[in-house]
Amino acid sequence: MDRFGKKESEGKVSVDVRLCHFCGACVAVCLQDAMFLRNSGLTIHANRCTACERCLRVCPLRALTIVHHSAEAAV
């Protein structure tokens, strides 16, 4: 675990820019303050994201997914 409580092998949230409408519905529910909305861009801070999937559940267009990666790939 790092200081944000993230387990390194759990993966992280990724946004599908073909679907995202940059509405920010996800930002409001992120417990780690790991998401940031700009003019027309959504930044996800991978070092904070705990892959808790709250953002996935509130996305009106289901534009967010968890990208899983192995412990080796994460290093």
Add this chain to the structure above:
Amino acid sequence: MRSDYDVVVVGAGPSGSVAARRAAEGGLKVLLIEKRQEIGVPVRCAEAIGADLSRPFLDYDPNWVDATIRAFEVHNSSGQAVRLPPVEPTLVVNRKVFDYQLALKAARVGAEVRTSTAAVGLVIENNSVKGVMIESLGRSETISARLVVAADGTESQVARWAGLKTVPSFSDYYVGIEFLLAGMQSKMDPQICEYHLDRSLAPGGYLWVFPKGEDTANVGLVITADKGNNASALSYLEIFVARRYPNTSVMAVIAGGIAVTCALKTLATDGLVVVGDAAHQADPLTAGGICLGMIAADLAMSVAVPALHAGDVRASRLRGYETLWQKRFGKMHQALYQVRKILNNMDQDRLDGLVRRASELPLVEMSVGQIVLTLLKNDPLLLFEVRSLIATGLILK
């Protein structure tokens, strides 16, 4: 460009623009920043507002009014509807024009407006907010401010950075999606706003059809985040539109989330106030929040402007705004919150029955109290559920 202000307002939606205007009118140096490249865009709203409530903030102008509404209809899932006169005259607005006009009003009384400018952090010294770190057209700057107004909407992070607990629970969070549909002539009455209560298409929420003219309408839905697990909000809306409005065009896709918790308990910290959707001040039943946000900004600045002139922006003084808010909306919003919970606990049959019985009543001849009493007589379980509302005096008063 200067880097020190009396007030920095983060977010140029209706709440932020009203806060900036009031501060500038109060003789203060004000910066109003907006992360988007254009004010009012993208729209994230069903765009219905109360005409009377909005009047103190923006003079009526046909350029921002798309439709004038004479009635609301609540539909159940079996095609029955109850028609209700609006409590106050209702308008469906064009948020692109509406928001821009409000920001322009702030600029015209001396507030400096910067678009494509995002707040990326707060300057905090000794637990007191002293400024904002911004990114403006690629440049990073630190702006000092005696007061920061967090008007950064549903995705608010500014209040959170100041230490307020802003993350809503899923049962109090609406996820919304909306299409601006063209080709709606003969499929709606352009003067009637429709609500549809259908558990299968809007779990924990509702659908709406708000006319934007003779042949266009905002058609959308909200679902409660803890209920809509099986499919996306978009997929529910696609089903509704395919069934009810085939052969229409989707002129815009609008998405968003909104907290329906009742306002945050804490609306101010040392050097910061929070207003509008960022403060969860939308109506906790319908999630309407434009006028409520503007009124909140007005209340907040009625406390903050004299506080700034007196040189005291400590939370102890700014929290006078919380008192004003609670006095005006606290009880009512608690009651609306409970109405939403009661409706959420009803299955479709009970919802349908309620709408059907109401549709059979001669509503125009009845007071609200008579309507509610008649409905309660036919549904003793409902009487049990609304007992706390009767105690608050919201109904049957």
